[in-house]
Amino acid sequence: MEAQSKSVDTLSHPEALQTDVITLNMGPQHPSTHGALRLILKLDGERVVSAQPDIGYVHRGYEKMAEAMTYNQYIYLTDRLDYLSAIFNEWCYCLACEQLAGIEVPRRAEYLRVISGELCRLSSHLVWLGAMGMDVGAFTPLTYTFREREMILEIFDLLCGQRMTFNYCRIGGVARDLPAGFIERVRDFLKYFERMPDVYDRLLSDNAIFLARTRGIGTLTQELAHSHAVTGPNLRGSGVSKDLRKDDPYSVYAEFDFKVCTQSEGDALARYRVRVEEMRQSARIIKQALDQLPAGEITAKVSRVFRPPVGETYARVESSRGIQGFYLVSDGSAKPARCRIRVPSFAGLSVMPKLLHHVQVADVVAIMGSIDFIVPEIDR
Amino acid sequence: MNYIYDLSRIVQWTRAQLHWLADWAGTSVFWADGLGTLIVMFVLFAFCASVVMVLVYAERKIAGHMQARLGPMRVGWHGVLQVIADTIKLILKETEIPNRADRPLYRAAPYVVFVSGFLALIALPMDKNLVPVQLNVGLIYMIAIGTPGVIGILMAGWSSGNKYSLLGGMRSAAQMISYEIPLVLSLLGAVMLAKSLDLHTLVEAQKIPFVVYQPVAFFIFLISAVAETNRNPFDIPEAESELTAGFHTEYGGIRFAYFFLAEYVNMFVLSALGATVFLGGWQGPFLPGWCWYLIKTGAILFVFIWFRWTYPRLRADQLMDLSWKVLTPLAFINILVTGLILVLM
């Protein structure tokens, strides 16, 4: 404005041209904020000057709700934290309860947890792959990955009667044994799925446009990742070979042969490649688990009213987004005294302002897609 | 070429009837021609609308099948009436204007975009004797008249009073100006071969379609045409994952329908231009001319749709890189090589 009134020749004196930054509210209703996340972007033209995530739009108070519920009642609620990989939430919560009471889980139950967990990781990564494609503008990968995911969801429907909110894990084991025809079905699916990562590679990963969009953007350095406690595929994309399934083999993960996938670049493409590779590894684990599946009980003997001794515990599992943790405090009653949930997505979101510094608007969604966070889990 | 399906005979017949009518009414031929022009405009508009309807249906069906779905299936047999149902819905919808909008600009924008696409249609030769207006500089006219479309998009982006729209409008302006250059340059090779800017002469010069002589130019044209029509992988002005809907975020109802119409008319115009300049237009064996014209145009349109449902979107700066660092130099080299060969031969 000032420049105009003084009629300075802005062509020869570009510094006299005063431009303002635009504040752009991305979300909470926006096609690519993956739920109700609000991102306050300050833009200088197409460049992002600063990005500030604003969370809390799907806050439901799940940690507090645990204090009003019995241990068993709370299991079904954990499904709704990270709804794309619900099994890990249940698993982690049950693990915490088992640690509190010192319960030994039967081996068959552990295997069933691993099978359902890895299936869940597959389906979660499939959704992510489609959404990532969508974020960079390709619609078609989404429908392909959802086709495969649908098969997994049908398998889950067969196993526990629900497609996404399974309520399958129980304190001391799992709710139900495998239904008739389950193993056959999973094997058929794995056989079908074997060649799918290659199809995605050819459709998306090797695509020159996709590579141009994702290579070198949103570089997450190891220091940054560590300082924000980023875990899971995002951390492995930065070249840190850290996977709880290998480093702290909970459950029966020590019995499987699989690779921890890492990429050293730390950019969006590296995170992408890590996840695609993880899908292959998950399929491998499921195959081994089906082969080695032991017979036996599916739950330990736990009394109907679960009253763990006084104490506190922290349990963690490697969910599809990183380390999922439950911190439980028991006062000896049938309800938890305190429940605190550590979610991997929060760490992923907390590095966003750093990653989004000085990128273009188009990169914002690509980086968000590559970080793969789930808003209901962050808000809880 | 005395086919029964020769549409030009209908035109000639109508023209004769109109002249007879003028004669009978005792008025000058001027009025008859004026009435004739109106009829032509009306027919063209109807053609335009029906082409868009077919195109939208085709796009949705092709997209559906490419994505392992079926596409529209409900309204009519295999959803053929879906587009009509959608149109009725859009017409009946309340049109709202945002509070912060610049009202006259906001209202005018969709029509500016549509008209520029529509006007380009009138210079296209659809058959040997079927061209609404034959211009001896048809190609220049086509390129020139398509340009105001970007002004319409800028108007929409600016006047909506929405930041997403503004970003979309700005991107669109930058993109369309950049891609006009390789587009025009790619057409120049064909012009040099035919030694004419008249689309009709261009078609007649193609005993063998120019795509055989000018594959690189055709390739550049195809890419630039996709970018000109703001379609994926160059749909950054709309970019639904970043800008929700870009320049037409705030539009709804009939105004949105006009943007929609304009997008598909532009697509059709550029495909038809490609078919005319590179694929030999209405020339072809056995079938009547306008059939060949539609088949060739349809083939290019299919490629447009195919691109859209396969590729991710480029970023704005990569888009510019592609235009200025790859396509434009390539087009210049193509012109140089074409010129050299023409001189040496």
Place this chain on the structure above:
Amino acid sequence: MNRFFKEPWDAVLSLVTGLMITLRQMFSKPCTIQYPEERLIWPDRTRGRLVMPRTEAGKHKCTACLMCQRNCPNGSIEIKVKTIAGSNKRELDDYLFHLDRCTFCGICVETCPFDALRMSHEHEIAVQDKARLKLHLQTETIRFNPAWRGALPAKDDTVEAQKPGQSSEERAD
């Protein structure tokens, strides 16, 4: 030289590969089904809306023990109990099921000691009027369906036969 010839060529090649995938898909079978006409077959364990099925004699098995009400995490079940006149026996008066609060977790069925509740396969439960989501289960006369096996771990007879060491090599024979 690589930069000017090989890389662009590879890029174009990768783009063509992508096109081929979508084209091939275009001529293969779609994976969707046309919903109201075609339907998925629900597995037995599907957890749909809660019902209180009737036996052959036309009676429900509920004894008003309140286990389901106590265990329901959302308070979707409200039971009214009456005492039969002249005796100390309790009997179900009203079984109010708030479908709008239910999350289909199946804990009610799991904990019912008398096998009085089942999760049916009914899943098209959208209604126009919220009042219609308050269901009095004891008034419904829904026949028992053995296929309704959602959330029934104890009475599960549809499990895969447990064979230890069931490896793929053995299965291949």
